[in-house]
Amino acid sequence: MREHGFVTKDSVVIVTGAGGGIGSATALKLASLGMTVVTVDKNESQLSATTKRIADAGFKSVAIAADVTSEDDCKKVCNAASTLGLPLKGLVNNAAVGAFNMSVEQTSLDEWNRIIAINLTSLFLMSKYALPHIREAGGGAIINVSSVHAYATSTGVAPYAAAKGGVLALTRTMALDLAKDKIRVICLAPGAVNTPMLQQHADREGKTLAELGFPAGSSDIARIADPAELADTISFALSKEATFITGSAIVADGGLLAKF
Ligand SMILES: NC(=O)c1ccc[n+]([C@@H]2O[C@H](COP(=O)([O-])OP(=O)(O)OC[C@H]3O[C@@H](n4cnc5c(N)ncnc54)[C@H](O)[C@@H]3O)[C@@H](O)[C@H]2O)c1
Numbered sequence: 001m002r003e004h005g006f007v008t009k010d011s012v013v014i015v016t017g018a019g020g021g022i023g024s025a026t027a028l029k030l031a032s033l034g035m036t037v038v039t040v041d042k043n044e045s046q047l048s049a050t051t052k053r054i055a056d057a058g059f060k061s062v063a064i065a066a067d068v069t070s071e072d073d074c075k076k077v078c079n080a081a082s083t084l085g086l087p088l089k090g091l092v093n094n095a096a097v098g099a100f101n102m103s104v105e106q107t108s109l110d111e112w113n114r115i116i117a118i119n120l121t122s123l124f125l126m127s128k129y130a131l132p133h134i135r136e137a138g139g140g141a142i143i144n145v146s147s148v149h150a151y152a153t154s155t156g157v158a159p160y161a162a163a164k165g166g167v168l169a170l171t172r173t174m175a176l177d178l179a180k181d182k183i184r185v186i187c188l189a190p191g192a193v194n195t196p197m198l199q200q201h202a203d204r205e206g207k208t209l210a211e212l213g214f215p216a217g218s219s220d221i222a223r224i225a226d227p228a229e230l231a232d233t234i235s236f237a238l239s240k241e242a243t244f245i246t247g248s249a250i251v252a253d254g255g256l257l258a259k260f
Pocket of ligand 1: 016040046066067095097118145191192198
């Protein structure tokens with residue numbers, strides 16, 4: 001029985017961090033499928049660039065500048081998304097910041113709290129205020145974007161890895177709580193993706209992406225993905241094709257975790 005929630009073209013879906021690499025590609029993909037996409041980002045110029053990208057492709061979106069660490073902003077976004085004349089059925093919790101050179105001892109409490117707020121607490125806040133509307137719409141799906149850092153990690157990423165592990169655990173418990181409401185909750189754990197976040201990491205290290213261990217060849221294991229590849233995965237996870245997936249992660253990493 002395909003009773004569990006999914007998102008169709010006649011519904012509204014919110015994408016946070018829609019001004020960034022994966023968020024912009026996801027918003028474009030979902031808009032191209034006929035969904036009404038509410039794009040959210042705190043960076044207004046990047047958000048406008050996504051709006052233009054979607055419009056240039058012949059589709060529409062509704063942009064809301066908001067900070068997903070603000071409870072008031074999250075309420076505002078969810079309420080606005082629920083008054084567009086179509087049911088709010090989907091939420092893609094994608095916004096996050098990279099955080100490097102941050103071992104436990106290198107990280108101040110303020111920095112720790114800031115990164116956990118953006119990369120973990122914001123998913124709690126957005127979900128909290130979207131859920132009543134998704135339930136009222138008869139169900140739907142939430143995608144929580146985590147990272148391979150939830151499974152295997154590197155030095156100097158204490159708050160980032162802790163937050164991304166938390167996103168996976170949050171996904172499991174949300175899926176259990178929400179199954180009765182026909183709401184699926186899925187975690188996406190990407191490997192390396194060609195976005196501003198990854199490029200900023202390379203720039204900070206003064207290395208190329210290849211030197212950081214991410215090959216660019218199209219058949220290389222652990223290659224760098226195009227953001228559109230993650231958008232396709234998110235679109236699948238939201239859809240009726242994925243009704244048996246909830247409470248678990250889709251690892252989309254080009255084989256990164258398969259490798260020593
Ligand atoms: N790029 C990668 O290699 C990679 C790998 C694994 C996981 N991820 C995850 O994928 C997701 C998207 O990452 P990306 O690479 O597209 O990053 P990105 O930096 O290109 O985009 C992130 C977007 O989030 C926005 N944002 C940050 N803080 C915000 C806030 N408080 N309120 C609203 N918006 C805010 C930024 O302005 C930016 O537009 C993130 O969750 C990231 O952790 C990325």
